[in-house]
Amino acid sequence: MDFTFTEEQTLLRDSVVRALQRDYSFEARQSIVRSGTGWSPDVWARLVELGLTALPFPEDVGGLGGSVVDVVAVAEVFGEHLLVEPYDASIVLAGGVLAAVGRKDELERIASGEAIGALAHEEGRGTPDPSLVTTKAERSADGYALTGEKRLVLHGADADVLVVSARLDAGLALFLVDASAPVATRFTTVDGRRAAHLRFDGAPGTLLAADAEPLLRGVLDRAIVVLAAEAVGAMGGLLRRTAEYASTREQFGVPIGSFQTVAHRLADMKIAYVAARSTLLHTTALAEAGRLAPQDVAVLKAQVGRLGRRVGESAIQTHGGVGMTDELPIGHLHKRVLAVDAMFGGTDHHLRRLGAPRSPAATG
Known part of the structure; x- marks a missing residue:
């Protein structure tokens, strides 16, 4: 491979x-x-x-x-x-x-x-598990009416095309909803993206797919791979900028990168970055080959979340207090890693997911 x-x-x-x-x-x-x-x-x-x-x-x-x-x-x-x-919202998810x-x-x-698209799926439980969706869809004279609330919808208030997951009878379905129908609470995420909480009070919807849980799980798994790639890119930026800083910032007349503690920290950052990127490339190759299983996605998400946090914290420690200021990219890159970790289930969620019986390749 x-x-x-x-x-x-x-x-x-x-x-x-x-x-x-x-x-x-x-x-x-x-x-x-x-x-x-x-x-x-x-x-x-x-x-x-x-x-x-x-x-x-x-x-x-x-x-x-x-x-x-x-x-x-x-x-x-x-x-x-x-x-x-x-x-991510428009191309990868919706x-x-x-x-x-x-x-x-x-x-x-x-x-x-x-057009800009958005997928309204998560409901504030910190996990993308479709079985936890409580938003309901009921049949109406004009089609379907959706009631419920979706949380942290990336670009949810900017969307022209809004896709919503909802419970229909005993199964999970996907609907196309007029983007102006929900009540939107706009906000900016910790890493600078725009998002919104959306409340649906009988919003009319067009059915896209019934019994859509397998389909949605596949889309979410591929989206997690793409988000992990963004986090790995941010880790690479943290490593590069920290190495440059350590080679130019001087104390006692020498670059701080020559200090053993800093040198060891940079080496640990490089190892963590290479491990995360290797996992990303391996998982991407599995997806391309049609062999991506849920456990592969869980390994990637947990690995990138854990190692990304380590790289970000080490970068900030090396820079000192200035690493957390808005004037430097370091803190912002760390926030991007943390935000990606929180989306669609954090590290702990995906470690628990690894405990489930391994299923055959179902996504990709």
């Missing part, structure tokens, strides 16, 4: 790196986070121009027919640059569901960047 990126994927990564280095400096990113929208339509247009919004979708909806490996390749770059645009159920009209709009 090949754990390296192809020449085409490397070229794609390089083009994304160049674009973000030119248009998405840390200072520019901070201005975007503080803006009224919290993300940049101009940057989004640049991602569309690069083909990134069309990357994972079939050609018959205007996509490029890319794979999960292609998305992981660019997600690492997004993580290091702390991207706050709605790529787009993943719409592609799985074959909704071409909405998918064409999302692939072209014309």
Whole structure:
């Protein structure tokens, strides 16, 4: 099994790196986070121009027919640059569901960047387990009516296309809901993304898929792989910036990187980063081969969460108090790692998930 990126994927990564280095400096990113929208339509247009919004979708909806490996390749770059645009919400989550159920009209709009999508699924229990969904869908004269509340919906108040999971009879179903129907409580996450809590009070919905739990689990597992790639990218940024700082910051007339304690800390950071990235590449290869099992996803999520926290804390310790200020990227990169760990189940949740009997490959 090949754990390296192809020449085409490397070229794609390089083009994304160049674009973000030119248009998405840390200072520019901070201005975007503080803006009224919290993300940049101009940057989004640049991602569309690069083909990134069309990357994972079939050609018959205007996509490029890319794979999960292609998305992981660019997600690492997004993580290091702390991207706050709605790529995960629109392309990975909502787009993943719409592609799985074959909704071409909405998918064409999302692939072209014309529409922003969002998936409303979690309900505040700290786990993505579909069996815990309590939002209800009832049949009405016009179709279905949804009642319940969804928490931490990435770009939930920005969405043009809103996908919602809800309990229908005894099973879990997925619905398309008018994005203006729910009552939205907007907020900014700890790592700078825009999100919302959404409350549905009889909101009309169009059924996308009944008995959708296996489908939704597959989409969420692939989304976790992409989020893990962002966290690994942030870990790489922490390691690089800390090594640069240790080689230039002097005490007693010598760089602090020459001190044994700091040198050992940097070595431990490098080991943790390499271990996390190796797990990411292995899991991505399994997904590409159609052999991704729930336990593989749990190992990845737990490994990246645990090691990412270690890398972030070591980076802050090396920088001292300045590492936690808003003026440096270090604290923000650490927050991105922590935020990814909290999404769709934290480290402890996925360690418990590993205790379940191993099932055959069901996702990918």
